[in-house]
Amino acid sequence: MRKSSVLLLPLVFVACERSDASRSVPTLLPAIDVTSMPTGEPLVAQLTQAPNVPHPIFRERPARVRVELEVKEVEKEISPGVRYTMWTFGGQVPGKFIRVRQGDVVELTLQNHPSSKMPHNIDLHAVTGPGGGAEPTFIAPGKQTTFTFRALNPGLYVYHCATAPVPMHVANGMYGMILVEPPGGLPYADREYYVMQGELYTTGKYHQPGLQAFDMEKGIDEKPTYVLFNGAEGSLVGAKALKARTGEKIRIFVGNGGPNLTSSFHVIGEIFDRVYSEGGTKVQENVQTTAVPAGGSAIVEFTVEVPGKYIIVDHALFRAFNKGAVGTLEVEGESRNDLYTQKRADAPYTGPIVRGPAMPVIAPAEGPVTGEGTYKRVCAACHQPDGRGMTGAFPPLAQSDYLASASKDKLVDHIVNGLQGSITVNGTTYNSAMPPMGFLTDEEIAAALTFVRASWGNGLDAIDKEDVARVRRATK
Ligand code: HEC
Numbered sequence: 001m002r003k004s005s006v007l008l009l010p011l012v013f014v015a016c017e018r019s020d021a022s023r024s025v026p027t028l029l030p031a032i033d034v035t036s037m038p039t040g041e042p043l044v045a046q047l048t049q050a051p052n053v054p055h056p057i058f059r060e061r062p063a064r065v066r067v068e069l070e071v072k073e074v075e076k077e078i079s080p081g082v083r084y085t086m087w088t089f090g091g092q093v094p095g096k097f098i099r100v101r102q103g104d105v106v107e108l109t110l111q112n113h114p115s116s117k118m119p120h121n122i123d124l125h126a127v128t129g130p131g132g133g134a135e136p137t138f139i140a141p142g143k144q145t146t147f148t149f150r151a152l153n154p155g156l157y158v159y160h161c162a163t164a165p166v167p168m169h170v171a172n173g174m175y176g177m178i179l180v181e182p183p184g185g186l187p188y189a190d191r192e193y194y195v196m197q198g199e200l201y202t203t204g205k206y207h208q209p210g211l212q213a214f215d216m217e218k219g220i221d222e223k224p225t226y227v228l229f230n231g232a233e234g235s236l237v238g239a240k241a242l243k244a245r246t247g248e249k250i251r252i253f254v255g256n257g258g259p260n261l262t263s264s265f266h267v268i269g270e271i272f273d274r275v276y277s278e279g280g281t282k283v284q285e286n287v288q289t290t291a292v293p294a295g296g297s298a299i300v301e302f303t304v305e306v307p308g309k310y311i312i313v314d315h316a317l318f319r320a321f322n323k324g325a326v327g328t329l330e331v332e333g334e335s336r337n338d339l340y341t342q343k344r345a346d347a348p349y350t351g352p353i354v355r356g357p358a359m360p361v362i363a364p365a366e367g368p369v370t371g372e373g374t375y376k377r378v379c380a381a382c383h384q385p386d387g388r389g390m391t392g393a394f395p396p397l398a399q400s401d402y403l404a405s406a407s408k409d410k411l412v413d414h415i416v417n418g419l420q421g422s423i424t425v426n427g428t429t430y431n432s433a434m435p436p437m438g439f440l441t442d443e444e445i446a447a448a449l450t451f452v453r454a455s456w457g458n459g460l461d462a463i464d465k466e467d468v469a470r471v472r473r474a475t476k
């Protein structure tokens with residue numbers, strides 16, 4: 001919660017203490033000094049519209065920073081054929097992204113466009129001071145005003161309009177985010193994006209076409225017609241999808257304007273390596289879904305390994321499927337079958353996949369790798385120690401015409417990637433499945449196949465581990 005002005009004094013004192021302590025520890029970063037005013041001409045903050053984020057701040061010390069935001073009431077398409085008069089900070093929903101540094105003195109000018117019908121103001125959660133700036137920024141249409149605050153705490157903060165009726169102004173799109181970077185900034189990321197969730201309460205049903213009005217009853221009941229990312233259905237799909245390449249580290253600044261719901265923010269098929277929960281300083285690791293409260297935020301970071309389309313959702317799934325809360329992240333790059341295989345052709349249903357004994361528990365290899373050893377340890381449970389298989393379940397390897405005629409590469413592929421579907425061995429049809437055994441080393445696979453090919457009178461030549469390595473690479 002916001003600190004009252006009574007709390008401001010001890011806070012400044014704590015900041016001084018911290019700077020004293022850091023003096024004894026050699027560091028490249030200057031301690032945060034909030035007792036003296038930054039000098040020099042004010043810098044003009046470059047604000048961005050979602051999903052873009054302003055450049056990181058490399059400044060070594062606090063500065064005076066000028067932020068200019070204009071409130072405009074504009075009719076927008078929120079879904080194909082559905083229109084709504086959004087009240088915006090900067091012409092879009094969510095409002096423009098502001099990026100400053102801890103200790104900065106922010107001079108914020110709020111303009112209310114002459115075409116507006118309502119007065120508006122701004123409450124920034126990054127502000128220390130009662131109301132977060134709401135009272136000094138209250139302005140009628142066609143007016144502007146400036147107020148100054150000091151960004152004392154680092155973090156990712158929501159801002160919103162706080163003019164009565166406040167929930168209506170927020171529901172109409174009056175929310176955005178301000179990032180206050182710690183000294184030294186956040187760790188490097190290849191791409192940064194801005195995604196903010198919000199609800200819309202329309203008089204018409206979901207997808208009912210035409211210009212929709214605000215429905216106060218639905219708002220009070222907390223039953224939104226739409227739950228959207230970045231102000232419109234489809235704002236993050238197709239040509240507007242977020243983009244990345246495999247191997248890149250992605251950071252998403254996630255916000256939730258609400259005004260009512262908590263978001264269960266999730267990217268399908270990804271795990272957040274790091275989450276700055278609630279937009280604060282502590283990092284949580286290996287998170288599937290992060291809770292983003294109304295009027296709150298989270299910074300999520302992850303590296304994308306596998307190319308393809310990742311769907312971004314509020315995992316309260318009716319919101320994703322029936323209220324619009326869907327976005328996409330499209331990742332380009334080399335496929336990674338070692339991490340994730342694509343669907344193979346559908347095989348006819350076969351009943352229990354492996355008939356006969358269940359998959360044997362394979363003991364770890366002991367001592368040097370030999371063909372016979374690997375065969376006994378891995379293959380013999382199904383194909384039997386004498387290689388004669390089991391009628392109706394496991395085909396023979398002894399004197400197998402399939403083995404004799406299949407190419408070496410094909411045999412290797414069967415072991416690495418498994419084998420299923422119908423095959424005929426010595427006139428008998430088997431329609432079962434051999435599990436993939438890619439966990440075996442190249443050497444083990446080569447040795448086992450060489451043993452099989454040389455034993456039981458098969459009289460076939462050796463397969464070497466380079467062959468296995470080549471096939472493995474080719475089928476990746
Ligand atoms: C869990 C049981 C199981 C294990 C373990 C297993 N196989 Fe198989 N194997 C099968 C089944 C079942 C088939 C037939 C698959 C089908 O019907 O499509 C098969 C087919 C084969 C074939 C082709 C058909 C033939 O008879 O010539 C070869 C070669 C083969 N396996 C070699 C091996 C080798 C070498 C190993 C050890 C590295 C091994 N298998 C381990 C179950 C197994």
Ligand SMILES: [Cu+2]
Nearest residue numbers: 120161163169
């Ligand atoms: Cu407003």
